[in-house]
Amino acid sequence: MARRSGRRPGNPATRDAILAAARTAFAERGFDAATIRAVAAAAEVDPALVHHYFGSKEQLFLAAVQAPVDPRELLPAVLAGDRDGIGERLVRTFVAVWDSPAGAAGVALLRSAVGNEWTARLVREFLTTQVLRRILDHLDVDPAQLPLRGGLVATQLIGLAVMRHVIRLEPIASAEPETLVATVGPTVQRYLTGELVD
Protein backbone atom coordinates (compact mmCIF):
# COMPACT_ATOMS: atom_id res chain seq x y z
CA MET A 1 0.00 0.00 0.00
CA ALA A 2 1.27 3.39 -0.98
CA ARG A 3 2.00 5.90 1.71
CA ARG A 4 -0.44 8.77 1.78
CA SER A 5 1.75 11.39 3.36
CA GLY A 6 4.37 13.48 1.66
CA ARG A 7 4.54 14.80 -1.85
CA ARG A 8 2.44 13.02 -4.45
CA PRO A 9 4.58 11.65 -7.29
CA GLY A 10 2.20 12.44 -10.10
CA ASN A 11 1.11 10.16 -12.90
CA PRO A 12 3.74 7.41 -13.07
CA ALA A 13 3.31 6.81 -16.80
CA THR A 14 3.95 10.44 -17.63
CA ARG A 15 6.94 10.54 -15.35
CA ASP A 16 8.46 7.46 -16.94
CA ALA A 17 7.87 8.83 -20.42
CA ILE A 18 9.75 11.99 -19.49
CA LEU A 19 12.55 9.97 -17.95
CA ALA A 20 12.95 7.78 -21.02
CA ALA A 21 12.94 10.78 -23.32
CA ALA A 22 15.48 12.53 -21.11
CA ARG A 23 17.82 9.54 -21.17
CA THR A 24 17.74 9.51 -24.96
CA ALA A 25 18.15 13.26 -25.28
CA PHE A 26 21.08 13.44 -22.87
CA ALA A 27 22.71 10.46 -24.57
CA GLU A 28 22.41 12.02 -27.99
CA ARG A 29 23.27 15.62 -27.19
CA GLY A 30 24.98 15.75 -23.80
CA PHE A 31 23.87 17.71 -20.78
CA ASP A 32 24.32 21.25 -22.06
CA ALA A 33 22.92 20.79 -25.54
CA ALA A 34 19.93 18.72 -24.52
CA THR A 35 16.91 20.89 -23.82
CA ILE A 36 13.94 20.49 -21.54
CA ARG A 37 11.74 21.49 -24.42
CA ALA A 38 13.07 18.73 -26.64
CA VAL A 39 12.62 16.20 -23.85
CA ALA A 40 9.05 17.36 -23.34
CA ALA A 41 8.34 17.18 -27.07
CA ALA A 42 9.73 13.65 -27.31
CA ALA A 43 7.66 12.57 -24.33
CA GLU A 44 4.66 14.42 -25.75
CA VAL A 45 4.10 16.43 -22.62
CA ASP A 46 4.23 20.09 -21.73
CA PRO A 47 7.68 21.49 -20.89
CA ALA A 48 6.35 22.82 -17.61
CA LEU A 49 5.56 19.27 -16.54
CA VAL A 50 9.20 18.35 -16.66
CA HIS A 51 9.93 20.97 -14.07
CA HIS A 52 6.89 19.91 -12.14
CA TYR A 53 8.18 16.37 -11.80
CA PHE A 54 11.91 16.89 -11.55
CA GLY A 55 12.46 20.46 -10.39
CA SER A 56 15.49 21.33 -12.45
CA LYS A 57 17.54 20.21 -15.39
CA GLU A 58 20.29 18.93 -13.10
CA GLN A 59 17.89 16.78 -11.13
CA LEU A 60 16.37 15.45 -14.33
CA PHE A 61 19.83 14.52 -15.52
CA LEU A 62 20.65 12.73 -12.30
CA ALA A 63 17.37 10.84 -12.42
CA ALA A 64 17.90 9.88 -16.05
CA VAL A 65 21.44 8.74 -15.46
CA GLN A 66 20.77 6.99 -12.18
CA ALA A 67 22.60 3.79 -12.89
CA PRO A 68 20.19 1.25 -14.36
CA VAL A 69 23.14 -1.03 -13.75
CA ASP A 70 24.88 -1.34 -10.44
CA PRO A 71 28.54 -2.30 -10.52
CA ARG A 72 27.98 -4.19 -7.32
CA GLU A 73 25.74 -6.60 -9.19
CA LEU A 74 27.98 -7.07 -12.19
CA LEU A 75 31.45 -7.14 -10.73
CA PRO A 76 31.21 -10.34 -8.69
CA ALA A 77 30.77 -12.35 -11.88
CA VAL A 78 33.78 -10.59 -13.36
CA LEU A 79 35.91 -11.20 -10.32
CA ALA A 80 34.92 -14.85 -9.94
CA GLY A 81 37.03 -17.26 -11.90
CA ASP A 82 40.66 -17.51 -12.81
CA ARG A 83 42.89 -14.51 -12.43
CA ASP A 84 44.18 -14.74 -15.98
CA GLY A 85 40.71 -14.40 -17.47
CA ILE A 86 39.64 -11.29 -15.62
CA GLY A 87 40.66 -8.99 -18.47
CA GLU A 88 38.44 -10.72 -20.98
CA ARG A 89 35.57 -11.08 -18.55
CA LEU A 90 35.75 -7.39 -17.69
CA VAL A 91 35.73 -6.34 -21.34
CA ARG A 92 32.88 -8.75 -22.10
CA THR A 93 30.76 -7.32 -19.30
CA PHE A 94 31.72 -3.77 -20.16
CA VAL A 95 30.79 -4.12 -23.82
CA ALA A 96 27.55 -5.93 -23.00
CA VAL A 97 26.43 -3.18 -20.64
CA TRP A 98 27.25 -0.40 -23.07
CA ASP A 99 25.55 -2.21 -25.94
CA SER A 100 22.39 -2.74 -23.90
CA PRO A 101 19.62 -0.16 -23.50
CA ALA A 102 21.17 0.69 -20.15
CA GLY A 103 24.21 1.91 -22.06
CA ALA A 104 22.34 5.05 -23.05
CA ALA A 105 22.85 6.38 -19.55
CA GLY A 106 26.56 5.79 -19.94
CA VAL A 107 26.67 7.57 -23.25
CA ALA A 108 24.77 10.46 -21.70
CA LEU A 109 27.26 10.68 -18.86
CA LEU A 110 30.22 10.40 -21.18
CA ARG A 111 28.95 12.97 -23.64
CA SER A 112 28.17 15.34 -20.81
CA ALA A 113 31.45 14.79 -19.00
CA VAL A 114 33.18 16.59 -21.82
CA GLY A 115 32.52 20.29 -21.59
CA ASN A 116 30.87 20.22 -18.24
CA GLU A 117 33.02 19.99 -15.17
CA TRP A 118 30.46 18.70 -12.73
CA THR A 119 29.51 15.74 -14.90
CA ALA A 120 33.21 15.07 -15.45
CA ARG A 121 33.56 14.82 -11.70
CA LEU A 122 30.65 12.37 -11.60
CA VAL A 123 32.41 10.15 -14.11
CA ARG A 124 35.73 10.42 -12.30
CA GLU A 125 34.27 9.48 -8.97
CA PHE A 126 32.09 6.72 -10.36
CA LEU A 127 35.07 5.18 -12.11
CA THR A 128 37.45 5.37 -9.20
CA THR A 129 35.23 4.51 -6.27
CA GLN A 130 32.67 2.21 -7.86
CA VAL A 131 34.55 0.30 -10.50
CA LEU A 132 38.31 0.47 -10.52
CA ARG A 133 38.75 0.31 -6.79
CA ARG A 134 36.43 -2.66 -6.40
CA ILE A 135 38.26 -4.62 -9.04
CA LEU A 136 41.74 -3.89 -7.89
CA ASP A 137 40.90 -4.61 -4.27
CA HIS A 138 40.28 -8.20 -5.31
CA LEU A 139 43.59 -8.55 -7.07
CA ASP A 140 46.77 -9.05 -5.15
CA VAL A 141 48.85 -6.32 -6.71
CA ASP A 142 51.44 -3.95 -5.33
CA PRO A 143 49.37 -1.19 -3.68
CA ALA A 144 51.80 1.41 -4.96
CA GLN A 145 50.94 0.49 -8.55
CA LEU A 146 47.23 0.34 -7.92
CA PRO A 147 46.21 3.84 -9.04
CA LEU A 148 48.29 3.63 -12.20
CA ARG A 149 46.85 0.24 -13.13
CA GLY A 150 43.34 1.53 -12.56
CA GLY A 151 43.98 4.59 -14.63
CA LEU A 152 45.38 2.60 -17.50
CA VAL A 153 42.36 0.32 -17.52
CA ALA A 154 40.19 3.43 -17.62
CA THR A 155 42.03 4.85 -20.62
CA GLN A 156 41.42 1.68 -22.60
CA LEU A 157 37.82 1.06 -21.60
CA ILE A 158 36.65 4.65 -21.87
CA GLY A 159 38.52 4.96 -25.14
CA LEU A 160 36.65 1.91 -26.37
CA ALA A 161 33.32 3.33 -25.26
CA VAL A 162 34.03 6.70 -26.84
CA MET A 163 35.06 5.23 -30.17
CA ARG A 164 32.24 2.70 -30.30
CA HIS A 165 29.36 4.84 -29.05
CA VAL A 166 30.26 8.51 -29.42
CA ILE A 167 32.67 9.05 -32.30
CA ARG A 168 31.43 5.82 -33.87
CA LEU A 169 34.64 4.98 -35.67
CA GLU A 170 34.40 1.90 -37.86
CA PRO A 171 35.03 -0.98 -37.59
CA ILE A 172 35.00 -0.53 -33.82
CA ALA A 173 31.45 0.78 -33.77
CA SER A 174 30.05 -2.33 -35.46
CA ALA A 175 32.50 -4.92 -34.19
CA GLU A 176 31.21 -8.14 -32.67
CA PRO A 177 31.48 -8.08 -28.87
CA GLU A 178 33.68 -11.17 -28.89
CA THR A 179 36.08 -9.53 -31.32
CA LEU A 180 36.60 -6.75 -28.82
CA VAL A 181 36.88 -9.22 -25.96
CA ALA A 182 39.60 -11.15 -27.78
CA THR A 183 41.59 -8.06 -28.78
CA VAL A 184 41.11 -5.64 -25.91
CA GLY A 185 40.85 -8.24 -23.15
CA PRO A 186 44.60 -8.98 -23.10
CA THR A 187 45.34 -5.26 -22.83
CA VAL A 188 43.14 -4.90 -19.77
CA GLN A 189 44.61 -8.09 -18.34
CA ARG A 190 48.12 -6.70 -18.64
CA TYR A 191 47.12 -3.40 -17.07
CA LEU A 192 45.54 -5.25 -14.15
CA THR A 193 47.99 -8.02 -13.41
CA GLY A 194 50.86 -7.93 -15.90
CA GLU A 195 54.29 -6.40 -15.78
CA LEU A 196 53.89 -2.69 -16.33
CA VAL A 197 57.46 -1.96 -17.34
CA ASP A 198 59.47 -4.09 -19.68
Next chain:
Amino acid sequence: MARRSGRRPGNPATRDAILAAARTAFAERGFDAATIRAVAAAAEVDPALVHHYFGSKEQLFLAAVQAPVDPRELLPAVLAGDRDGIGERLVRTFVAVWDSPAGAAGVALLRSAVGNEWTARLVREFLTTQVLRRILDHLDVDPAQLPLRGGLVATQLIGLAVMRHVIRLEPIASAEPETLVATVGPTVQRYLTGELVD
Protein backbone atom coordinates in the same frame (compact mmCIF):
# COMPACT_ATOMS: atom_id res chain seq x y z
CA MET B 1 45.34 34.36 -21.46
CA ALA B 2 48.33 36.57 -22.38
CA ARG B 3 48.10 39.65 -20.21
CA ARG B 4 48.53 42.83 -22.14
CA SER B 5 49.04 45.96 -20.17
CA GLY B 6 48.85 49.50 -21.34
CA ARG B 7 48.02 50.56 -24.82
CA ARG B 8 47.27 47.82 -27.32
CA PRO B 9 49.72 47.60 -30.21
CA GLY B 10 48.73 48.53 -33.74
CA ASN B 11 46.12 46.01 -34.80
CA PRO B 12 47.15 43.02 -36.94
CA ALA B 13 48.14 41.44 -33.63
CA THR B 14 44.49 41.67 -32.65
CA ARG B 15 43.63 38.86 -35.01
CA ASP B 16 46.21 36.59 -33.47
CA ALA B 17 45.06 37.47 -29.98
CA ILE B 18 41.53 36.46 -30.92
CA LEU B 19 42.78 33.24 -32.44
CA ALA B 20 44.78 32.31 -29.35
CA ALA B 21 41.88 33.11 -27.06
CA ALA B 22 39.56 31.07 -29.27
CA ARG B 23 41.85 28.06 -29.16
CA THR B 24 41.89 28.17 -25.38
CA ALA B 25 38.16 28.71 -25.09
CA PHE B 26 37.25 25.90 -27.47
CA ALA B 27 39.72 23.59 -25.71
CA GLU B 28 38.26 24.34 -22.32
CA ARG B 29 34.58 24.37 -23.14
CA GLY B 30 34.05 22.71 -26.51
CA PHE B 31 32.44 24.23 -29.56
CA ASP B 32 28.91 24.65 -28.29
CA ALA B 33 29.69 25.97 -24.83
CA ALA B 34 32.42 28.36 -25.88
CA THR B 35 31.06 31.82 -26.60
CA ILE B 36 32.20 34.55 -28.90
CA ARG B 37 31.76 36.97 -26.06
CA ALA B 38 34.09 35.02 -23.79
CA VAL B 39 36.68 34.77 -26.55
CA ALA B 40 36.49 38.51 -27.07
CA ALA B 41 36.80 39.18 -23.35
CA ALA B 42 39.87 36.93 -23.06
CA ALA B 43 41.46 38.63 -26.05
CA GLU B 44 40.46 42.00 -24.63
CA VAL B 45 38.67 43.05 -27.77
CA ASP B 46 35.11 43.88 -28.66
CA PRO B 47 32.87 40.92 -29.54
CA ALA B 48 31.96 42.55 -32.82
CA LEU B 49 35.60 42.37 -33.87
CA VAL B 50 35.52 38.60 -33.76
CA HIS B 51 32.78 38.56 -36.35
CA HIS B 52 34.59 41.22 -38.28
CA TYR B 53 37.71 39.05 -38.61
CA PHE B 54 36.23 35.59 -38.86
CA GLY B 55 32.66 35.97 -40.00
CA SER B 56 31.05 33.22 -37.95
CA LYS B 57 31.63 30.95 -35.00
CA GLU B 58 32.19 27.94 -37.25
CA GLN B 59 34.87 29.72 -39.24
CA LEU B 60 36.53 30.87 -36.05
CA PHE B 61 36.57 27.29 -34.82
CA LEU B 62 38.11 26.00 -38.01
CA ALA B 63 40.76 28.70 -37.92
CA ALA B 64 41.55 27.99 -34.28
CA VAL B 65 41.78 24.26 -34.79
CA GLN B 66 43.71 24.39 -38.05
CA ALA B 67 46.33 21.80 -37.23
CA PRO B 68 49.37 23.50 -35.72
CA VAL B 69 50.90 20.06 -36.14
CA ASP B 70 50.92 18.15 -39.38
CA PRO B 71 51.00 14.37 -39.11
CA ARG B 72 53.06 14.30 -42.25
CA GLU B 73 55.88 15.99 -40.38
CA LEU B 74 55.72 13.83 -37.29
CA LEU B 75 55.00 10.38 -38.60
CA PRO B 76 58.23 9.75 -40.52
CA ALA B 77 60.19 9.84 -37.26
CA VAL B 78 57.72 7.41 -35.74
CA LEU B 79 57.90 5.05 -38.68
CA ALA B 80 61.67 5.12 -38.94
CA GLY B 81 63.45 2.58 -36.80
CA ASP B 82 62.80 -0.96 -35.76
CA ARG B 83 59.37 -2.42 -36.17
CA ASP B 84 59.17 -3.58 -32.58
CA GLY B 85 59.62 -0.07 -31.23
CA ILE B 86 56.92 1.64 -33.23
CA GLY B 87 54.36 1.32 -30.47
CA GLU B 88 56.48 3.17 -27.96
CA ARG B 89 57.59 5.78 -30.48
CA LEU B 90 53.99 6.45 -31.49
CA VAL B 91 52.88 6.87 -27.89
CA ARG B 92 55.87 9.08 -27.13
CA THR B 93 55.09 11.37 -30.06
CA PHE B 94 51.38 11.31 -29.32
CA VAL B 95 51.84 12.30 -25.67
CA ALA B 96 54.38 14.98 -26.54
CA VAL B 97 52.07 16.63 -29.05
CA TRP B 98 49.09 16.59 -26.71
CA ASP B 99 51.17 17.94 -23.83
CA SER B 100 52.50 20.79 -25.97
CA PRO B 101 50.68 24.08 -26.56
CA ALA B 102 49.61 22.64 -29.89
CA GLY B 103 47.63 20.05 -27.95
CA ALA B 104 45.02 22.65 -27.12
CA ALA B 105 43.69 22.36 -30.65
CA GLY B 106 43.37 18.63 -30.14
CA VAL B 107 41.53 19.06 -26.87
CA ALA B 108 39.24 21.57 -28.56
CA LEU B 109 38.47 19.12 -31.33
CA LEU B 110 37.97 16.24 -28.94
CA ARG B 111 35.74 18.17 -26.58
CA SER B 112 33.69 19.42 -29.48
CA ALA B 113 33.47 16.07 -31.20
CA VAL B 114 31.24 14.88 -28.40
CA GLY B 115 27.81 16.40 -28.77
CA ASN B 116 28.38 17.92 -32.13
CA GLU B 117 28.16 15.65 -35.13
CA TRP B 118 30.08 17.75 -37.61
CA THR B 119 33.13 18.00 -35.40
CA ALA B 120 32.89 14.27 -34.71
CA ARG B 121 33.14 13.71 -38.43
CA LEU B 122 36.22 15.94 -38.54
CA VAL B 123 37.89 13.78 -35.90
CA ARG B 124 36.87 10.54 -37.59
CA GLU B 125 38.23 11.57 -40.95
CA PHE B 126 41.40 13.08 -39.53
CA LEU B 127 42.13 9.90 -37.63
CA THR B 128 41.47 7.50 -40.44
CA THR B 129 42.91 9.32 -43.42
CA GLN B 130 45.71 11.32 -41.83
CA VAL B 131 47.03 9.14 -39.04
CA LEU B 132 45.97 5.53 -38.89
CA ARG B 133 46.14 4.89 -42.59
CA ARG B 134 49.60 6.39 -42.94
CA ILE B 135 50.99 4.29 -40.16
CA LEU B 136 49.49 1.02 -41.22
CA ASP B 137 50.51 1.52 -44.83
CA HIS B 138 54.10 1.30 -43.67
CA LEU B 139 53.61 -1.91 -41.77
CA ASP B 140 53.38 -5.19 -43.55
CA VAL B 141 50.18 -6.51 -42.04
CA ASP B 142 47.29 -8.50 -43.42
CA PRO B 143 45.17 -5.90 -45.26
CA ALA B 144 42.04 -7.56 -44.01
CA GLN B 145 43.02 -6.80 -40.42
CA LEU B 146 44.07 -3.26 -41.17
CA PRO B 147 40.89 -1.38 -40.24
CA LEU B 148 40.49 -3.31 -37.01
CA ARG B 149 44.09 -2.70 -35.98
CA GLY B 150 43.72 1.00 -36.71
CA GLY B 151 40.50 1.19 -34.76
CA LEU B 152 42.02 -0.52 -31.75
CA VAL B 153 44.95 1.87 -31.75
CA ALA B 154 42.46 4.72 -31.85
CA THR B 155 40.53 3.39 -28.85
CA GLN B 156 43.68 3.30 -26.77
CA LEU B 157 45.20 6.61 -27.86
CA ILE B 158 41.99 8.63 -27.79
CA GLY B 159 41.13 7.03 -24.47
CA LEU B 160 44.50 8.15 -23.18
CA ALA B 161 43.96 11.69 -24.46
CA VAL B 162 40.47 11.88 -22.99
CA MET B 163 41.54 10.66 -19.59
CA ARG B 164 44.66 12.80 -19.44
CA HIS B 165 43.32 16.04 -20.87
CA VAL B 166 39.54 16.05 -20.62
CA ILE B 167 38.35 13.96 -17.68
CA ARG B 168 41.73 14.46 -16.02
CA LEU B 169 41.70 11.23 -14.07
CA GLU B 170 44.68 10.83 -11.77
CA PRO B 171 47.33 9.51 -11.90
CA ILE B 172 47.01 9.48 -15.68
CA ALA B 173 46.62 13.24 -15.92
CA SER B 174 49.91 13.93 -14.14
CA ALA B 175 51.87 10.88 -15.23
CA GLU B 176 55.35 11.29 -16.65
CA PRO B 177 55.36 10.88 -20.42
CA GLU B 178 57.81 8.00 -20.21
CA THR B 179 55.56 6.18 -17.77
CA LEU B 180 52.82 6.24 -20.38
CA VAL B 181 55.25 5.24 -23.10
CA ALA B 182 56.39 2.22 -21.11
CA THR B 183 52.89 1.07 -20.18
CA VAL B 184 50.75 2.01 -23.17
CA GLY B 185 53.44 1.50 -25.81
CA PRO B 186 53.25 -2.31 -25.71
CA THR B 187 49.48 -2.15 -26.11
CA VAL B 188 49.75 -0.05 -29.25
CA GLN B 189 52.53 -2.30 -30.49
CA ARG B 190 50.33 -5.37 -30.15
CA TYR B 191 47.43 -3.67 -31.89
CA LEU B 192 49.69 -2.70 -34.77
CA THR B 193 51.80 -5.79 -35.31
CA GLY B 194 50.93 -8.44 -32.73
CA GLU B 195 48.64 -11.41 -32.80
CA LEU B 196 45.12 -10.11 -32.41
CA VAL B 197 43.50 -13.35 -31.33
CA ASP B 198 44.99 -15.72 -28.84
Next chain:
DNA sequence: GTCTATACGTGGATAGAC
Protein backbone atom coordinates in the same frame (compact mmCIF):
# COMPACT_ATOMS: atom_id res chain seq x y z
C1' DG C 1 -2.33 17.30 -12.61
C1' DT C 2 -1.79 19.85 -16.69
C1' DC C 3 -1.18 23.82 -19.49
C1' DT C 4 -0.68 29.05 -20.85
C1' DA C 5 1.93 32.94 -20.45
C1' DT C 6 5.78 35.12 -19.39
C1' DA C 7 9.89 36.73 -16.79
C1' DC C 8 14.72 36.59 -17.26
C1' DG C 9 19.04 35.52 -19.00
C1' DT C 10 22.38 34.31 -22.70
C1' DG C 11 24.47 34.32 -27.05
C1' DG C 12 25.13 34.88 -32.20
C1' DA C 13 24.86 38.20 -35.45
C1' DT C 14 24.30 42.92 -37.69
C1' DA C 15 23.90 48.08 -38.56
C1' DG C 16 25.99 52.08 -38.29
C1' DA C 17 28.60 55.78 -35.77
C1' DC C 18 33.41 57.39 -35.15
Next chain:
DNA sequence: GTCTATCCACGTATAGAC
Protein backbone atom coordinates in the same frame (compact mmCIF):
# COMPACT_ATOMS: atom_id res chain seq x y z
C1' DG D 1 39.48 49.12 -37.76
C1' DT D 2 36.98 49.50 -33.68
C1' DC D 3 33.11 50.14 -30.81
C1' DT D 4 27.97 51.05 -29.33
C1' DA D 5 23.58 49.60 -29.61
C1' DT D 6 20.45 46.44 -30.76
C1' DC D 7 17.84 42.56 -32.87
C1' DC D 8 16.33 38.05 -32.51
C1' DA D 9 16.22 33.29 -31.30
C1' DC D 10 16.30 30.10 -27.78
C1' DG D 11 16.21 27.96 -23.12
C1' DT D 12 15.38 27.63 -18.05
C1' DA D 13 12.31 28.46 -14.81
C1' DT D 14 8.11 30.20 -12.47
C1' DA D 15 3.35 32.04 -11.55
C1' DG D 16 -1.02 31.10 -11.88
C1' DA D 17 -5.30 29.73 -14.48
C1' DC D 18 -8.23 25.65 -15.42
